[in-house]
Amino acid sequence: MxxxxxxxxxxxxxxxxxxxxxxxxxxxxxxxxxxxxxxxxxxxxxxxxxxxxxxxxxxxxxxxxxxxxxxxxISPANIPKVAFNLRKGDQPVGETFSQLVTPGGMITFxxxxxxxxxxxxxxxxxxxxxxxxxxxxxxxxxxxxxxxxxxxxxxxxxxxxxxxxxxxxxxxxxxxxxxxxxxxxxxxxxxxxxxxxxxxxxxxxASWSGVLMYRTSFPSEALSQKLPGHRVLHDPMIYVGRDTQLTVYPMARGTRINFAASRLYWEKENTRFNEPWIREVSRDELLSAFDGWEPEVSALLQCTPSLSRWAIHCVRxxxxxxxxxxxxxxxxxxxxxxxxxxxxxxxxxxxxxxxxxxxxxxxxxxxxxxxxxxxxxxxxxxxxxxxxxxxDNALLFSLNYPGLAFSTPEEDMADNKNNQLQELHDRAYNNWDWCxxxxxxxxxxxxxxxxxxx
Ligand SMILES: Cc1cc2nc3c(=O)[nH]c(=O)nc-3n(C[C@H](O)[C@H](O)[C@H](O)COP(=O)(O)OP(=O)(O)OC[C@H]3O[C@@H](n4cnc5c(N)ncnc54)[C@H](O)[C@@H]3O)c2cc1C
CATH class of the missing domain: 3.50.50.60 (FAD/NAD(P)-binding domain)
Structure with missing residues (x-):
């Protein structure tokens, strides 16, 4: 040398x-x-x-x-910015229940x-x-x-x-x-x-986390044609739902939309995934997971050209x-x-x-x-x-915390729901604020x- x-x-x-x-x-x-x-x-x-x-x-x-x-x-770090809106999307009319406002937001590339x-x-x-x-x-x-x-x-x-x-x-x-x-x-x-x-x-x-993630990106233009004024054209969103979740945000100075949808099988966590970890799949595989979700989520799904399905693995x-x-x-x-x-x-x-x-x-x-x-x-x-x-955030965003299933009429009552979703926000915020x-x-x-x- x-x-x-x-x-x-x-x-x-x-x-x-x-x-x-x-x-x-x-x-x-x-x-x-x-x-x-x-x-x-x-x-x-x-x-x-x-x-x-x-x-x-x-x-x-x-x-x-x-x-x-x-x-x-790049937004100035001393100016609060919406890093993500959190929205419950697994219902016919979704509800935005919180804004994650952070210094400068998240910078996306x-x-x-x-x-x-x-x-x-x-x-x-x-x-x-x-x-x-x-x-x-x-x-x-x-x-x-x-x-x-x-x-x-x-x-x-x-x-x-x-x-x-x-x-x-x-x-x-x-x-x-x-x-x-x-x-x-x-x-x-x-x-x-x-x-x-x-x-x-x-x-x-590495062991399988139980999560399948469907990833792609597409031009913002495709979304504005599909649903003019769609909120994801300007706001990063996390749509939450039971065992299914979607993170979408504008990137590349707003010219493209990043899309990452997940289907979570918690019971399979730490098992072996026996197929290829990354694979191209058709949109149909994803559509069934989002059956019954609100129209603005459907619009996003319809913009996905091809999807790459990742079995997310973790290191012990x-x-x-x-x-x-x-x-x-x-x-x-x-x-x-x-x-x-x-x-x-x-x-x-x-x-x-x-x-x-x-x-x-x-x-x-x-x-x-x-x-x-x-x-x-x-x-x-x-x-x-x-x-x-x-x-922990994965559990929250897939509504897998006690009380977040909203599966009984009592759990689904407006007051209870609002309280639980507020708690979801607080917990996610506290988990994340080190960033x-x-x-x-x-x-x-x-x-x-x-x-x-x-
Ligand atoms: C859906 C999704 C969204 C994410 N979003 C974010 C985000 O917003 N922000 C964030 O910080 N992180 C995010 N991450 C995590 C981030 O992508 C990874 O943590 C990061 O890519 C890890 O970088 P790495 O260089 O360690 O590994 P990798 O990016 O996997 O790179 C490993 C490299 O090693 C090469 N390689 C592999 N084996 C060999 C070998 N035997 N010999 C030589 N080369 C080899 C590979 O070809 C590859 O180029 C996300 C992950 C996913 C799945």
Whole structure:
């Protein structure tokens, strides 16, 4: 390795989490970065992504804000804005029962546009990207990192590469997580740590959440033709209903509508999904789930061209995101339900904190393990809390809290209904407010202090 690099990092997976980590590391010219992506091109799905103020501040710190502002509407953070209207839509005449008003609202992007900006901010000198490089396994020294013991990466095309530190940013089906946990399980078994072995083995594969999500996006023009003045042309909406839910919002400066409808089978949570996790389906499959919903929801359904059905999987809570010279970030570490719109935001936080501890002058190849330990201590509890809160929002938005079924005449009485829906709003708001009332600065400072006191 070139002498002016203090160590080399391989990022397995060039999704938005891996790329944002590469941008964060691009600020440190003494770290050599290689991004290995399985696909032929860096290309995100054509759906939307929303960022909350907590995440947006990271974009500002990385110098991405000005260019991102060209492809999204950024409202000033000190001005309250409707992030979402919550509306009960599973009835002939729907009712909007609350507005989630937050500082600056949620900033929405078309994912391919977002990814294009991120790619433009990779260092042209210290960072290289490689496509069509699907990792199939790695071999690493078992405990700490030393300069004489690199990590070996083995790719599907028969080639290999080495690095001092491997970051698994390879998403929900992570090969890096699987290899890491297999090794941990084997070690635990030989040491007789039965519970640890069981936990590690069970976490190798992500488990089905019981949620099927139907995703697409379409031009706003199609909706205004179908139902002129439709509220989703200007307002982000969450339509709630029993076991069925719909999130829709304008994005790309209002030119497109993002559409994500879910059908939730709670009784199937943590079971195995035996079909392909992502599949193109016809609109008919979705229409039956929304039978009896209000006309403005039907109008949205009629605008969907083709739909991609995602069986949403989650990662069981891991004991650590780090093992020897290998660490996990993003969905590989904490794939979660999407009902707070924070999975990518949490991946960015992982990458931002990790890059800051790796780039710190105190971190050298000989102290990499300490930097990784700090990353894990700071990021694991925070991201796992986001996993829990996202699940809680899923229960709320699918009306699966006690009292929210409205299945008896008493439950359906106006007063009771209003009270229950108000409670739904309050609970969702309280679950969510960390996204706009907190910043990552405190965690970053804590990480740096831990590093400097090491
Ligand atoms: C319906 C829905 C809506 C969402 N909305 C939001 C939102 O509004 N805001 C938000 O913050 N989050 C949202 N999320 C969550 C967000 O999409 C994910 O958390 C985020 O994409 C995770 O990024 P990642 O880079 O960790 O993984 P991914 O985006 O999955 O990227 C993984 C990358 O690794 C590559 N890869 C996989 N295996 C290998 C291998 N073996 N070798 C090399 N490369 C490999 C893949 O090709 C891919 O490019 C949503 C999720 C869903 C399902």
């Amino acid at each position: 070139d002498a002016h690099y203090k160590f080399s990092v391989a990022i397995c997976g060039g999704g938005i989490g891996g790329l944002l980590l590469a941008v964060s590391l691009s600020r440190y010219p003494d770290i050599k970065v290689d991004v290995y992506e399985a696909a032929k091109l860096f290309a995100d799905v054509g759906a939307g992504i929303g960022l909350w103020p907590r995440t947006w501040k990271i974009m500002e710190q990385l110098g991405l804000a000005d260019e991102l502002a060209k492809i999204a509407i 078309h994912r391919p546009d977002f990814q294009t900006v991120v790619l433009q901010h990779l260092s042209s000198t210290s960072c290289r990207t490689h496509t069509s490089k699907r990792l199939i396994s790695y071999s690493a020294p078992s405990d700490s990192t030393t300069s004489s013991s690199p990590v070996y990466l083995h790719f599907e095309d028969g080639t290999t590469a080495t690095c001092d530190l491997l970051i698994g940013a390879d998403g929900i089906k992570s090969v890096v997580r699987a290899d890491m946990l297999r090794a941990i399980a084997a070690q635990a078994q030989s040491d007789g740590r039965v519970q640890e072995e069981k936990e590690a083995s069970e976490s190798i594969d 809570s891991l004991r650590s995101y780090v093992s020897g010279p290998v660490a996990l970030i993003g969905d590989a570490a904490h794939g979660m339900l999407p009902y707070q719109g924070v999975g990518a935001g949490q991946a960015f936080e992982d990458g931002f904190i990790l890059a800051n501890v790796l780039g710190h002058p105190k971190t050298t190849i000989d102290s990499l393990s300490r930097a990784l330990e700090i990353y894990d201590v700071i990021r694991r509890p925070y991201s796992q809390r986001a996993v829990e809160l996202s699940r 706009w009332t907190t910043t990552i600065d405190e965690d970053l400072q804590r990480a740096i202090t831990m590093l400097e006191q090491s």
